[in-house]
Amino acid sequence: MTFNDRSIRCRDCGTTLTFSADEQGVSQGDLMNFETFNFDSSIMAGVRAIGYATPTPIQLQAIPPILQGRDVIGLAQTGTGKTAAFALPILQRLLHSQRGQVRAVIISPTRELTEQTWEAFSELGQKTGLRSIAIYGGVSIDRQIQKLRNGIEIAVACPGRLFDHMLRGTIDLSHLEVLVIDEADRMLDMGFLPDIQSILRCLIGQRQTLLFSATMPDDIRHLAQDILHDPVTVQIGRIMPATTVSHALYPVKQHLKTALLIELLRRTQTKSVLVFARTKYRTERVAQQLKRAGFRATSLQGDLSQPRRQAALDGFRSGAFKILVATDIAARGIDVLRISHVINYDMPESIDAYTNRIGRTGRVNRNGDALTFVTSVDAAMVDDLERILNVKLERRTLQGFDYNVSAPDRGYVRSTQQLRRHTVRNQRTGNN
Ligand code: AMP
Numbered sequence: 001m002t003f004n005d006r007s008i009r010c011r012d013c014g015t016t017l018t019f020s021a022d023e024q025g026v027s028q029g030d031l032m033n034f035e036t037f038n039f040d041s042s043i044m045a046g047v048r049a050i051g052y053a054t055p056t057p058i059q060l061q062a063i064p065p066i067l068q069g070r071d072v073i074g075l076a077q078t079g080t081g082k083t084a085a086f087a088l089p090i091l092q093r094l095l096h097s098q099r100g101q102v103r104a105v106i107i108s109p110t111r112e113l114t115e116q117t118w119e120a121f122s123e124l125g126q127k128t129g130l131r132s133i134a135i136y137g138g139v140s141i142d143r144q145i146q147k148l149r150n151g152i153e154i155a156v157a158c159p160g161r162l163f164d165h166m167l168r169g170t171i172d173l174s175h176l177e178v179l180v181i182d183e184a185d186r187m188l189d190m191g192f193l194p195d196i197q198s199i200l201r202c203l204i205g206q207r208q209t210l211l212f213s214a215t216m217p218d219d220i221r222h223l224a225q226d227i228l229h230d231p232v233t234v235q236i237g238r239i240m241p242a243t244t245v246s247h248a249l250y251p252v253k254q255h256l257k258t259a260l261l262i263e264l265l266r267r268t269q270t271k272s273v274l275v276f277a278r279t280k281y282r283t284e285r286v287a288q289q290l291k292r293a294g295f296r297a298t299s300l301q302g303d304l305s306q307p308r309r310q311a312a313l314d315g316f317r318s319g320a321f322k323i324l325v326a327t328d329i330a331a332r333g334i335d336v337l338r339i340s341h342v343i344n345y346d347m348p349e350s351i352d353a354y355t356n357r358i359g360r361t362g363r364v365n366r367n368g369d370a371l372t373f374v375t376s377v378d379a380a381m382v383d384d385l386e387r388i389l390n391v392k393l394e395r396r397t398l399q400g401f402d403y404n405v406s407a408p409d410r411g412y413v414r415s416t417q418q419l420r421r422h423t424v425r426n427q428r429t430g431n432n
Pocket of ligand 1: 051052053054055056059077078079080081082083084
């Protein structure tokens with residue numbers, strides 16, 4: 001470690017993480033600790049309680065302009081500490097505002113990220129008396145309405161349910177001072193841009209706007225141009241590739257993926273493992289197969305009810321489930337620092353999706369493995385990946401694994417599926 005380096009102790013795992021001055025994007029004179037931001041003592045109490053000792057690079061760069069009231073574009077992905085980068089200055093700004101009205105709204109793409117951001121506000125703001133709410137669909141709207149009626153200053157919300165509250169008149173945003181659009185590129189991927197534009201059209205008056213995104217596709221660039229006023233751009237390079245995550249490919253035939261996964265899991269030393277499958281159906285099926293093989297596995301996909309999603313996440317976080325099989329969208333914002341392996345059971349559909357998936361491991365400079373199963377149809381994606389990561393990815397084979405087992409007879413598969421459908425029909429009609 002050189003004189004300019006700064007290390008932080010991770011509150012979740014106790015690991016000491018080191019950022020060089022280069023990674024921090026600041027010169028020696030700029031290096032600072034949380035005291036230098038002059039946060040109110042009630043906010044510093046939250047920082048201490050949560051266990052942050054030193055600001056991360058995005059915090060160093062984004063907090064000062066946000067405190068000055070500037071609009072900010074933050075190019076940073078989850079895992080860099082971006083939530084506290086906007087939460088702390090928002091808490092500071094709202095500390096002396098009149099209470100009881102919504103003054104800050106954070107729009108976030110998924111329920112999971114909404115919950116996590118809300119938790120960060122609750123923990124960091126625990127001594128400030130500021131009240132926050134997490135707003136998303138799939139749960140009772142009445143409880144949210146009741147909480148809003150009781151007086152809230154900070155709302156962390158998914159766009160659909162937020163707009164619903166706006167249409168019903170159950171949220172009053174006429175006192176809004178700060179709007180954060182978090183993970184903007186992901187909202188675009190998930191088709192939320194029209195909702196966000198509808199929300200923006202309903203907002204009146206001056207406000208500070210902050211936009212965070214890991215990438216800057218054209219639609220987001222245009223959105224930023226439309227809604228931000230003279231923004232400061234802060235950028236933190238992707239921290240994941242080569243240095244913190246090792247990548248490997250496992251060529252395999254489609255029908256052998258589950259057998260290979262089970263064998264790999266049996267033979268590899270892992271902590272928490274996140275497995276990505278392409279569809280909700282495959283996610284469920286792989287999780288069931290792992291359970292049957294004796295693993296503590298669970299699933300996370302968009303068709304699950306909110307309590308079941310929460311139970312899966314809580315169980316994965318606590319270690320009750322060692323393996324979480326998930327779709328891309330459901331896995332957004334998963335913040336589990338012990339993930340040692342990300343396994344792409346199916347190749348992701350874009351480089352950004354790959355980046356985002358493997359950003360779940362090797363978080364804040366920890367080491368992780370990204371293992372990707374590839375079939376012959378994935379050749380073009382592999383080429384793109386190697387070009388972007390600028391490395392030839394290692395192809396691995398699992399010693400002793402029988403790669404020559406042939407695919408089950410299609411006729412047999414069809415007839416068992418027909419049999420299953422027939423049985424289900426009979427069960428439904430009571431014929432069984
Ligand atoms: P985020 O990018 O906001 O999802 O944060 C990723 C993880 O880093 C979360 O577990 C945060 O609690 C943690 N974190 C954020 N800021 C700091 C900090 N200054 N020191 C240590 N951990 C941090």
